[in-house]
Amino acid sequence: MAATQTRPADSYSPIYFLASLGAGGITVTFFMFLMFWVPHPAAPVPVFEDIAAAWSSGSLPMQAGIAIAVVGIAYFAFLNIKSLIWNLNAYAAFKRTPAYETLRNSNAESTLLAMPLAMAMTVNALFIVGLVFVPKLWSIVEYLFPMAMVAFALIGWIAFRLIGEFLGRVLSKGGLFDVTAHNSFAQLTPAFAIAMVAVGFSAPAAMSTAPATVAVSLIASTVLGVIAILYTILAATTAVTSMLHYGTAREAGPTLMIIVPIVTVLGIMFIRQDHGLHTTFDAHGNAGETMVFLARLLSIQVAFLGLGAVVLKAQGYFNDFVIGSKTSPGSYALVCPFVAFSVMMQFFINKGLVAADVVTKFGTAYWVVTAIAIASQLVAVWLVLRLNRQHFSKSAAVAVPAE
Template structure:
């Protein structure tokens, strides 16, 4: 007889967009290998030609690293887009149901922001694929930047409209927002979506040589970045207050670490903006300033990482939702902090410590620190595949409906 056991994913939730987000983030972690270990003189990022040159002249170790990096990017980019398209189909079906109207009248409405968040990651992932696998892309890249900014602007407008619907509903009349269900950082998801748009919008500031393009990139990324920061501050303060009163919602424990990826994308946005200001606007950031900035960001991330792990340990979250029998689409939120820590550590080591001659590149100390970033990456690879098996591994058994 056919196996009709329903999968966890058959009970659809917009939070499954986080599965696509995590896969795209892992593609970025493999791009960090090429970013910091492959020479790319005269360019802020490595391109196909740089990678080929490094492979031809490199040692077997370098060649192996390049193969692993390109394979990792390809595998997780495919996984990202596969998950993204599946989610878009499920989301379209969900919009036609009464369950969607129920979501739109509850605190869970902000879960819908996982969709523009994943879309923004999709554009970023596509750009990485172009840099790594498309020969000659850099010769036409200036023509691509306006289209990229239009894409991020469209995603940002979509996110703002969704946020406007939510805030317009709950702020126009009191009593429509349940503070007893606000006992987590789940309401920071809109801020994460806005900052993901911001970091993508900032890419032309770092890579373009046209002052007008860089200027538009600087203005657009600053707007969405500041909007995300304002939203995050308000949601974090009110959410922490609710957690003090009612405790942390058990299934939302991973949201306590959402500050980690949020700060990583804001940090990369700031570095991209600094590069653009240096190239075209005669504003020069010192290496020491970058070290201090990244260290401050990393310090806050470590604090929230420890906070989240402490609360989840007390609640037995990992033993239930990762190693146990319970499932929750929110479990995919665990991937984002680990990916973000891996990426931020790579920037901190290379743009902070190495740039200030505190650690010699490719020294024993360098690899000892880099091993921490790689450990986060490996752990998140394992987690993604484990969660995918738990949520998508069983045959489909029924109609997809949203989780409560």
């Protein structure tokens, strides 16, 4: 008998793309510090020059916030890209195995959409890295927007091709979709992928000054956003019916909270679109409307966070797959809800409460509610570090029969 060391991630699943996605999402949570704490009068987002000016003239708390944000962005962007590269290599090898063909002929075929989902997040993370670390990037940003939309279009093509193959297979004739295995929200992964591409397309609407670029951004993101909403409603409705009948699939339990990141991504898309309509096409909203809109989105998120927590606690999921010794790639689906809730809270606080003069920026009430966002962010950070250690560390020596 020969002995070798293995790690859970050696048994590859496309769900591991969520490891890259989670790290990229945490990059966004650290950018929120800069977005809402660093003055950026010349641009809709903070850039290298704004950050440098705030560092040189800011107070010690401002410098501490900037330092934490910059280090967090650098580390988790690196982790995001590293994980994406590992996944792409592992996925290429996985496609040459019988397990891949088995997956392509099961309900789990939809998990392949985790790949374009993670790729779209990486594009967003790279844009953040450019804003924070590249001097004078804003001077050429109008040239970058079309390039970014081309990248998102290519990722969208990959996503729709995979969705088309899946739906073409299961809807062309009956009996190819296992309803008994539809007892989770795993089938919402395609909707999440489309929504992530949509929010990427919406960025130029909020930041570009070229009317043609803004118009393309608005239209493309609207089309993708509406498709994501329709897909979410249909997939979630049918999944609830299956869950009520068969119970929630235990290892897919975290997907019950996938609605939370979908809501955040689409919410940011709507905010970006609203900004583009205001600055380019003279369509006006007001801070009160934005505050109520964001409150409605938060209400949906709180509902599904509560639903997920109740079911996962009843199943003992955390004790087994997070704190305990068992591993499941689906555990990475826990990261996104906490990331998404943190980001949405930051928007609600700053674009809603502060903009509507409900709370004073940097006042006591401001930090009380901001603490909720930071707490959710810290949970996401802990989950990524914990799960990476569980899934990508070598396990104890396992006996393997000698040839």
